[in-house]
Amino acid sequence: MSSTETNTATLSDEELLRYSRQLLLEPFGFEAQLRFKQANVLIIGLGGLGSPAALYLAAAGIGKLTLSDYDQLDLTNLQRQILYRTSQVDEHKSQAAGDNLAALNPHVVTEILSEKLDTEGLEAQVANADVVLDCTDNLDTRYAINAACVKHKTALVTAAAIGMEGHFTFFDPSEDNAPCYQCMVPDTGQRPDANCATNGVLGPVLGMMGSLQALTTLKHLAGLDSQKHTLVRFDAMNLGFQQFKLVRDPQCPVCSR
Numbered sequence: 001m002s003s004t005e006t007n008t009a010t011l012s013d014e015e016l017l018r019y020s021r022q023l024l025l026e027p028f029g030f031e032a033q034l035r036f037k038q039a040n041v042l043i044i045g046l047g048g049l050g051s052p053a054a055l056y057l058a059a060a061g062i063g064k065l066t067l068s069d070y071d072q073l074d075l076t077n078l079q080r081q082i083l084y085r086t087s088q089v090d091e092h093k094s095q096a097a098g099d100n101l102a103a104l105n106p107h108v109v110t111e112i113l114s115e116k117l118d119t120e121g122l123e124a125q126v127a128n129a130d131v132v133l134d135c136t137d138n139l140d141t142r143y144a145i146n147a148a149c150v151k152h153k154t155a156l157v158t159a160a161a162i163g164m165e166g167h168f169t170f171f172d173p174s175e176d177n178a179p180c181y182q183c184m185v186p187d188t189g190q191r192p193d194a195n196c197a198t199n200g201v202l203g204p205v206l207g208m209m210g211s212l213q214a215l216t217t218l219k220h221l222a223g224l225d226s227q228k229h230t231l232v233r234f235d236a237m238n239l240g241f242q243q244f245k246l247v248r249d250p251q252c253p254v255c256s257r
């Protein structure tokens, strides 16, 4: 963990200066900045989505970032995972991420989770988080994160990108009749073969989606309307966004029980 500022009830002069450009912004301001400082955001997956999301959230002054990834940094990651440096190849991603985020903003406390979380560990982390960012790339993990967020009514910001297309959705299980990730992507038992390793992906497409995850997290923590339960689809070829309103699946085994 790293921290130079432990008083979460106020902002130091250095913090007021550091965050001055967002403190000037009408819907944010001092109260929102304090909420950022008091928040614990759990980021699961520190790859192409988690990199920009973590960088923006650390820069914006989120008080605690809990960083979960059990992979080591590979040379092929650096094309899109902008959180890391070439000198960090073979390091544990979560530790390398923590080091780089602390260098960016020493006010941010980081908790490093470099082991794969079991169901119990995942639930404990989700229960402690104000917002969870699903930045993973496999469906089983996505379902497990979703189930934990539904159970603990923790806000879940998910995104995915493959090829030239990105998807983004914000779920708030604390709302009555909220749909969940598994309403949107029912578990048919099938697992797609396609991922970044087989289909390829461009860094900036992941960057767009990770950026949306950070943006939505800040808006939600500030108490602003953040377009919940809407699938946002980004077409990187034509620069088009489409939005699809989601509703709860009454047969969903996760949220409709």
Ligand SMILES: [Zn+2]
Residues within 6 Å of the ligand: 179, 180, 181, 182, 183, 184, 248, 249, 252, 253, 254, 255, 256
């Ligand atoms: Zn559901």
